């Protein structure tokens with residue numbers, strides 16, 4: 337991937353990655369954030385950090401995440417607004433796994449309005465249930481830096497260790513089959529309606545998430561480095 341400047345046409349830029357569990361949002365959001373020189377803001381990662389640190393927020397979120405349900409909007413919104421307000425997000429950010437409910441999307445619109453942030457580019461990943469189950473069953477994540485692997489088609493060089501920082505690779509507790517089922521149900525019930533919400537505003541670009549990682553990255557790079565409305569919006 338060629339490196340490109342942050343804001344292109346100038347101003348703040350917000351990108352939203354939307355899609356079911358295991359769609360590849362995290363994999364691609366990390367790559368695109370690096371390419372665009374923007375911070376990668378994953379609400380799942382933020383919540384897992386709270387759980388790991390044992391904060392009050394983490395203690396509240398942990399049992400909800402363990403069941404595969406969504407954490408209440410107020411918790412997530414507070415966390416996101418605080419993060420967006422930090423200096424490293426002043427040129428923009430890549431949101432991964434947020435918003436996830438219509439309430440979150442509407443409140444995000446308010447935040448954008450209040451902070452003078454323009455319309456986001458919204459990427460919607462489509463992936464079959466079969467692929468999702470296969471991907472999540474084989475996923476391993478670095479405990480230190482969050483690098484994402486797959487035991488079969490993207491294994492680390494040394495088993496159990498991250499290629500980047502040598503951190504231990506672990507399986508997420510919510511990647512068990514019964515929790516995956518609940519996460520998929522929560523996605524269909526609460527998050528899928530956001531595709532229509534952003535499509536109606538002309539902001540959604542749908543990407544076939546079943547392609548290989550490199551093909552998806554190339555497609556996303558073309559979308560995200562083009563001007564909005566320059567022929568790529570679905």
Ligand code: AP5
Pocket residue numbers: 355356357358359360361362363364379380381383400401404405406407408409412432433434435436440471472474475476484485486487489490510519545546547548549552
């Ligand atoms: P979160 O961490 O956001 O999880 P998720 O949405 O379920 O998404 P995943 O991280 O499982 O998948 P992904 O799409 O990032 O895929 P990845 O790139 O890892 O949320 C976890 C929980 O936190 C939620 O259940 C909820 O409780 C709570 N939460 C978070 N945000 C919230 C919010 N806004 N509101 C309320 N609650 C919230 O890839 C998966 C695997 O596939 C990997 O092994 C990867 O190597 C592999 N892979 C990736 N791309 C490809 C490819 N192209 N081909 C083959 N394999 C691939």
